[in-house]
Each structure stands twice: as C-alpha cells, then as structure tokens.
Amino acid sequence: MSKRAVNILKGVTSMSDLKLTCEERYEELVESFLQWPEVSQEGKGFGSQALKVKGKIFAMLNRDHLIVKLPKARAAELVATGEGEQFDPRRNGHLMKEWLVLSPTSDLDWHSLANEAKEFVASQK
Numbered sequence: 001m002s003k004r005a006v007n008i009l010k011g012v013t014s015m016s017d018l019k020l021t022c023e024e025r026y027e028e029l030v031e032s033f034l035q036w037p038e039v040s041q042e043g044k045g046f047g048s049q050a051l052k053v054k055g056k057i058f059a060m061l062n063r064d065h066l067i068v069k070l071p072k073a074r075a076a077e078l079v080a081t082g083e084g085e086q087f088d089p090r091r092n093g094h095l096m097k098e099w100l101v102l103s104p105t106s107d108l109d110w111h112s113l114a115n116e117a118k119e120f121v122a123s124q125k
Contacts, residue, residue, distance in 0.1 A: 022064040022104070029059065029066075029110055039118065051114065058121040059114040066102040066110055068117035075100045083108055 020028075033039045033051050040052050050060035059068045067087055070078070075098055078084050083106045087099035102108065 022061060022066070025110055026061040026066065029114055032111060033059075033114065033118070036118075038122070051118070053118050053122045056121050056124070058117040062101075065104065066113070068100050068102070068113050069098050069121055070100055070113075070117055071120055072097045074116070074120075078108075 050057040084100045084102045086095040
C-alpha cells in the first residue's frame, strides 16, 4: 500500500495536510506509473531509476527535482511562467529544450505532468 493510501486511512486527505519529501513524492509517482504495462524502471547508469516508456525516459528525479520530457513549446511555456527551467545535465549551458526541471515551488501536479510526458514520449518514433 502506498504512503498516500496509508495517510488517507489515517485521515490525511490532501497534500496540504502532509508535506512529502521529493523522494516520497517520486516514490508515489513510480508506484502509480509502474501499474501501466508499457512503463518500466530498469537499466544501469544514467536514468536507472527513471520512469520509461518504450525504453525511453519520460520522468526522473535528480537532485530533489522532478524532470520530465515534454514538447519543446510546452517546456518553454512552463519555463516562461516560472514553473521550472530547462535541463542542463552537464551544467555547461547546453540546455535540453524538451526537458523541464520542475521548480520546487511549483504547484503543478507531478502525476499530471509525468502523464503528459509519458504520452509525449510514447508518441515519438
């Protein structure tokens, strides 16, 4: 049973009732998405703990930030509204424009955003 389910049984019904760590939020996301037969979380090295569809990463946790792959225009829109920033994995200024690092202060729902990312990645060849 997920931590969220346990908390609901304890009377905690909303995220505002309970502050989860980023790791706990990601753990719940993983638990939810791994119920889909096309989603996996396997491999070695970079992305080994990432959520994948068709063997391609669509969401991952890195340094306590949710990172998702979205269409370039959607990622740019979320960056422009202050919800996150483009992913710079090597921290050398080479931004990955389809990857959004969600701001820790964002109120966006992780599950909805990860689902949007899953659909986008699954639609790619």
